[in-house]
Amino acid sequence: MRSLIIKRVAAVLALLAVSGAALAASTLQGLDFRQGPSGELEVDLDFAGAVPEVRGYRIDDPARLTIDLMETDNGLPERRYSLGIGGVQQVTALEAGSRTRLVFDLEGPLPYNTRQQGDRLRLAIGGGAADTGVATTATPSTVATGASTTEPAPRQPASTGPSVEDIDFRRGSDGAGRLIVTFDRAGVDARVRESGSNRITAELMDVDLPRSLDQVYDVSDFGTPLQRITPLVGRNGVTLDIQGSGDYAMVSTQSGRQLTIEAQPVTRQEQERRVREQFPYTGERITLNFQDIEVRSVLAIIADFTGLNLVASDSVQGRVTLNLQDVPWDQALDLVLKSHGLASRQEGNVIVVAPAAELAQREQLELQSREQLETLAPLESEYVQVKYAKAEDIAALIRGGDNGFGLLTERGKVAVDARTNTLLIQDTADQIDTVLSTLERLDVAVRQVQIEARIVVATQSATRQLGVSWGASSPDARMGGAFRFEWGCIWHCAEWWYVRRYGSRGCR
Incomplete structure (x- = not known):
């Protein structure tokens, strides 16, 4: 009995060990940074276990490179490393679930590549590194090898139908997420639609997907409304299940060999405006549940609910069955009218209901009457x-x-x-x-600019006409009576007197 219990405990421990190894196939233990011969940053990643699957993608604004190590634990002693080598400012190590993520902050968009060297992985950023693209995946069977050799991936059988050549994701300057799918030929039947809340479905009919591109693309770090892209291979082709978040407007275009799906973020007010344009009914909500009721009775109920006056033509006849739950009253009225070929016109707080042809004829008569009144009106x-x-x-x-x-x-x-x-x-x-x-x-005044000018004429003789006059009078008995003497001098006379007295023109 004891031996049986020991065997069961050993089996459970073995299962736990196997499951633990499956959950975390390897552990990142160290990072070795150095500058390469072409100025690039070379990073050697040391693992305890096999080299994991590597997924990397890059964004240009802000410049950042993200490397995901799938099924890998983070065993690094530090969380952040300051570098300043080859255009790389720093690297941050994060752990999310069963993967470890390395985020490199770049000074600008830089190329990168990965190579497996035995039980180590070498990452080169900048310099002469060959760019592996955006949102790509490197696995031990597909990356270039150095010290050790790996078996090449088996070739897929040739297909006569169209296939996907590349899947690229980019972030626009306005925060839009842009998915670009490139095919090997033009004329691919692609059907894109919004399915459910925050989900976009792209059906690529009769299209093959290479094994290297058959993966889940996590693009949440791009900071766009799109979060995850999951390709699903089926009998009729490939379906791209695109998961988003927040409020956005989706636009898809197909030109030549490229299919572009773009999600543009929108504000809450703009989203409400778009909804109003697509759903123009804004009335208070009403519930109607009637079996074989007269149309005129339904119109009376709606008029009583809204408080509006309703005038129905004698031609409004018929019966209707309704089962409307919590719908705007104007939508309910529109549904009832359309089901019987009726139309309505609202003037103030009065709604007139009649057959559409009768209303059109009535409006035509009103127009003709208005024209006749204009013809007969006095001048x-x-x-x-x-x-x-x-x-x-x-x-x-x-x-x-x-x-x-x-x-x-x-x-x-x-x-x-x-x-x-x-x-x-x-x-x-x-x-x-x-x-x-x-x-x-x-008939309004136009703004103008008024310009005034004055002309002043000055000559050199003008100063000689400036002066002062003096006069004096006194009685003189020798002259036989009163004697009056007056003299004057303008400016040039005073000048002459001054020169005669002092010998210079010191006074002007």
Whole structure:
């Protein structure tokens, strides 16, 4: 009995060991950084166990390279390493589930490649590294080998149908996620649709998918609405199951050998606007569940629910069965009307319901009556003084023709008095009001720039005409009475006196 228990315990331990090895086939133990001969960064990855499957992809804004080591535990002593080698600033090691992710922060977009060397994996970034592309996968059977050799992957049988050559994912400048599928020929039948919430399905009819591209593409680090791309191979071709998140608008285009599926992020307001455009009904929601009820009774129920006045034509007849749960009342009304060839017109708070042909005929009669009233309406005259524009130019616009849009009726006329810049308009009263409202917008002052200039003439003799006069008077008995003496001197006389006295022109 004891030996049986020991055997069972040993079997359980063996199963646990096997399952543990399956969950984490290898462990990343160390990273060795150095600069290569061409200036590139060379990283040697040491594993405890076999070299795992490697998946890598790169984004350009921000410049970043992500390497996923599938089914690998993180045994590194540090989480972040500062480098500054070959355009690589730092590398961060993360562990998510059963994989270890290395995120390299780059100074700019750089090429990279991976090579297996025995139980080590060498990653080269920048310099002369050959770019392996975006969202690619390297496995021990497909990567180039160095010290050890691996068996080449078996060739797939040749196929006469179209096949996928490349699957590429990029991030747009506006945060859009862009999936580009390249085929080996043009004319592939591709059907793209949105299926469910945050999910896009692309059916590639009668298309083969190479084994190297048959993998799950995790593109969540690109920061776009698209998160994961899963190819599904079936009898009728390949189906791409694209999982997204958030609010986005999907656009797919196919040109030549390329199929592009783009998810553009949108705001909540823009998403609501798109929904309103696709679903124009905005009324309060109502539930209707009736069996073989008269149409007029349903219309009365809707009118009572909305508080609107409803007028139904005598031609509105028939019965209807309804089972509508929580739908807008205007959608319910539209469904009832369309099911019986009816139509409605709303004027204010009154809804008129009648057969569509009857409503169209009624509107046609109203239009003809309006035209007859315009023909029989009396003509009136109006004098309009044009303040800023030219009356002739305004008259040309009112008349219409080749150079204008025309504001007059067939009986209307307009004349111009050039002397007073006045328009003489003759037409119906309603049409004259329309012309006057248009003139208020057209006859406005145009902004101008006023320039003033003054001309001043100055000559050298002007200063000689400036001076002062002095005078004096006194009585003199010897002269036989009062004597008056006055003298004056302008500026040049004062100058002459000063020169005679002092011998220089020190005073000006």
